[in-house]
Amino acid sequence: MNTMTAIKTYNKVRVESSVAAADPHQLILxxxxxxxxxxxxxxxxxxxxxxxxxxxxxxxxxxxxDDGLKASLNxxxxxxxxxxxxxxxxxxxxxxxxxxxxxxxxxxxxxxxLLNDLKGAWESIRPEAISTSSASSTTITRQQAASTVKPQIxxxxxxxxxxxxxxxxxxxxxxxxx
Numbered sequence: 001m002n003t004m005t006a007i008k009t010y011n012k013v014r015v016e017s018s019v020a021a022a023d024p025h026q027l028i029l030x031x032x033x034x035x036x037x038x039x040x041x042x043x044x045x046x047x048x049x050x051x052x053x054x055x056x057x058x059x060x061x062x063x064x065x066d067d068g069l070k071a072s073l074n075x076x077x078x079x080x081x082x083x084x085x086x087x088x089x090x091x092x093x094x095x096x097x098x099x100x101x102x103x104x105x106x107x108x109x110x111x112x113x114l115l116n117d118l119k120g121a122w123e124s125i126r127p128e129a130i131s132t133s134s135a136s137s138t139t140i141t142r143q144q145a146a147s148t149v150k151p152q153i154x155x156x157x158x159x160x161x162x163x164x165x166x167x168x169x170x171x172x173x174x175x176x177x178x
Contacts (some may be wrong), residue, residue: 005071025126031068032119035061039096039112046103058100061111062093086116 038061045054070089092111099107116137 028069028122029119031064031072032115032122035064035069036112036115036119038064039108039115040106042096043105043108044106046099046105052127054103055100058096062096065092065096067090084143088118 038057042057042061043056045051066089070086073086075086078085087177090159092114095107096112098104099111115173
């Protein structure tokens with residue numbers, strides 16, 4: 001998926017922001033934020049027993065995850081990491097469907113936690129951090145990322161150390177795709 005397709009997806013779900021001016025890194029962050037906001041709205045709808053609002057918000061979250069985050073993965077370049085993330089996004093959408101059908105707040109909380117973990121990992125690999133890191137063979141530079149990513153997964157070893165789970169740390173090993 002190219003940046004324009006991600007922009008169209010983001011606009012489709014009516015999340016207000018300056019998407020057109022966003023770089024690929026910011027765009028992915030906006031997708032995470034939009035999905036998290038939709039989950040909060042779904043939970044509020046669930047608590048108010050407002051079934052149409054809950055359903056619309058869950059549909060919005062699923063749309064962002066499937067047509068935004070998952071579609072931004074480049075399976076050909078990303079290899080195992082991209083496949084694992086695609087499977088995680090599929091799991092999230094299934095949990096959201098369960099939450100919708102069964103009014104399951106725990107499922108909403110689980111998806112929100114997973115998205116927050118991935119969002120935190122994504123935030124920690126800001127392009128500035130990549131461009132100022134050493135030019136070792138285990139780190140990709142911003143210039144390399146810009147030439148190969150729109151947003152998509154690239155194979156790289158991470159030198160970033162965070163308290164996130166092993167899956168999220170592995171996801172952090174690549175700039176350009178979640």
